Amino acid sequence: MANTIAHTTPSSTPKGAIGRRQFMAYGTGVIGAVIASIVGIPIINYFISPALGHSQATAKSEWKEMGVISQFPVGVPTKVEYSEIQKTGWEVAEARKTVWVVNQGNGQVTAYNPRCTHLGCAVYHDEKANTLNSPCHGGVFRVSDGKVLAGPPPRALDTLPVKVENGHISVIYKDFRVGTTEKIEL
């Protein structure tokens, strides 16, 4: 009966240690993953932010000059329109804004967001009644304080931060949720 002898080839790598090639492969993989995360996360963020509605640059909290107070008749709303550049992700667009400014006299000024608090229709000035009216469902607002005089709006017109410096009126434009009794900034 012939005896068989098993031949084993001695390994050049001690058991439990990794070879030079394996080490290089692991090292390259780790470095690649680090570089990919450094470069990739901002790129992914750039592409998905607009889809998530994240605005990267808005002029949300900037004071905008409306004009000189002496140009605004007392007790009557004046419509001020302006445009600003808004950047959302890769989109750059010109946004038109409207503010209703009321010179209350004695240097006091009130500014309103133009959206009706019911469903957001843009209010207009009814010159005869001197009220701010919604064209959609009969909402009527008092000029002096924005209070609801008629119709379904659940709260007064939304006032905006306003200041008068050296006779110049400035306003910070903001939007608010419509259809709620509470004034909730968007």
Ligand code: FES
């Ligand atoms: S949107 Fe103004 S009353 Fe409905």
